[in-house]
Amino acid sequence: MTENEIKAKLKEFICSTLGVEPDVLDYDTELFGENAIGLDSVDSLEIIAFVDGEYGIDMTGVGKEHFFNIDSIAAYITENK
Amino acid sequence: MKVAIVTGASRGIGRACAIRLAEDGYTVVINYSRSAEEADKVLEQIKAGGGDGMTYCCDVSDLAAVKQMIRDVDKTYGQIDLLVNNAGIVRDNFLLALNMEDLDRCMDLNVKGYFYCAQQAALKMFRRRQGVIINMSSVSGELALAGQSVYSATKGAVNSMTRVLAKELGAKGIRVNAVAPGFIETEMINALSDEKKEEYLKTVPLHRFGKAEEVAAVVSRLASDEFSYITGQVITMDGGISL
Numbered sequence: 001m002t003e004n005e006i007k008a009k010l011k012e013f014i015c016s017t018l019g020v021e022p023d024v025l026d027y028d029t030e031l032f033g034e035n036a037i038g039l040d041s042v043d044s045l046e047i048i049a050f051v052d053g054e055y056g057i058d059m060t061g062v063g064k065e066h067f068f069n070i071d072s073i074a075a076y077i078t079e080n081k
Numbered sequence: 082m083k084v085a086i087v088t089g090a091s092r093g094i095g096r097a098c099a100i101r102l103a104e105d106g107y108t109v110v111i112n113y114s115r116s117a118e119e120a121d122k123v124l125e126q127i128k129a130g131g132g133d134g135m136t137y138c139c140d141v142s143d144l145a146a147v148k149q150m151i152r153d154v155d156k157t158y159g160q161i162d163l164l165v166n167n168a169g170i171v172r173d174n175f176l177l178a179l180n181m182e183d184l185d186r187c188m189d190l191n192v193k194g195y196f197y198c199a200q201q202a203a204l205k206m207f208r209r210r211q212g213v214i215i216n217m218s219s220v221s222g223e224l225a226l227a228g229q230s231v232y233s234a235t236k237g238a239v240n241s242m243t244r245v246l247a248k249e250l251g252a253k254g255i256r257v258n259a260v261a262p263g264f265i266e267t268e269m270i271n272a273l274s275d276e277k278k279e280e281y282l283k284t285v286p287l288h289r290f291g292k293a294e295e296v297a298a299v300v301s302r303l304a305s306d307e308f309s310y311i312t313g314q315v316i317t318m319d320g321g322i323s324l
Contacts, residue, residue: 045253046207
């Protein structure tokens, strides 16, 4: 699976499970924080569980910079595959 | 079939929990750190009773080892329904005689180990939106017993983490509770002199020590769907010591 395919899958998950509208979510959109699209810490757990289940990559305890946007999550998955 | 992991299950309360949960129909992972032979005996007993499970050697104070254990269990059985965080140690001493290595070991096993296992098990439970975590606490988490400052502190931490994790994980269908036993007939109590035992018994209104099977019964009920509206609670079962 290419990094772009991972990004597409992450976007699909975030939209379908976390209720984010697809048109406000680009791969470089900030996910968490004041200027972000409003995801919270529980949503980050959802993403961690999704990445674990889908790719077998453990993101527990990983620095929050890796959760900045879809690009950074996909990069982490690719680097740790 | 539901799958339960019981840490520190080769002896005492953990052993009783593993056997009881197998009787309840769980496939049981008997975690142990050093007592392979005793863990094998627990598995043999479970199998003799028609149950199923496996033994798994893992020091729960080692995060990498815990991650591997949870991954392996999930891979083998496809799910984790129940975690009983039980592995722990007691190193009693008065403050001025406190050995810092003992302090570190108690914190590593009794607190960090619980966090490691809860985090990794919850990660798998998240996926299915269901699961139960039961933390073995102690009446010492609330009572001030001289010489037990370290053990009490670790169990106080377990009680607090139980409440907070229940809040964090509740919306995901995961319940978190703790059981706080008093004096239970385990190797530790059995090793005491008759005089010491009598001294302890005087503090117990029921005037007897509890049995590991009685603790296991509470764990069994807390894990069951019948108790599905209970979360974030510390269930004290101490024969009345704390009254």
